[in-house]
Amino acid sequence: MPLLFVGIDPATEKDKSPTVWVDQEKKELVIQGWKPGPELKAECAAFELPGHAKGIPDDEAVVRIPARMVHMIREACDVIERADVR
Numbered sequence: 001m002p003l004l005f006v007g008i009d010p011a012t013e014k015d016k017s018p019t020v021w022v023d024q025e026k027k028e029l030v031i032q033g034w035k036p037g038p039e040l041k042a043e044c045a046a047f048e049l050p051g052h053a054k055g056i057p058d059d060e061a062v063v064r065i066p067a068r069m070v071h072m073i074r075e076a077c078d079v080i081e082r083a084d085v086r
Contacts, residue, residue: 003021
């Protein structure tokens with residue numbers, strides 16, 4: 001998988017590292033973040049959206065990333081959009 005590193009949260013400790021990458025082949029954002037606490041996970045799982053089952057599928061996850069990383073996510077989105085020029 002050809003991952004392109006976009007950024008890592010500069011304010012985290014050595015053993016914690018919310019990170020943003022772009023999978024250039026699949027044109028997807030890849031995000032590493034903190035696991036949610038049980039309350040947040042339950043709140044997310046409780047949402048009912050039209051056409052979707054309630055809960056979090058086994059092959060999906062909820063992650064938390066700090067707002068200070070928004071610019072990294074924007075940059076990753078720009079990379080994907082530039083790669084998708086037809």
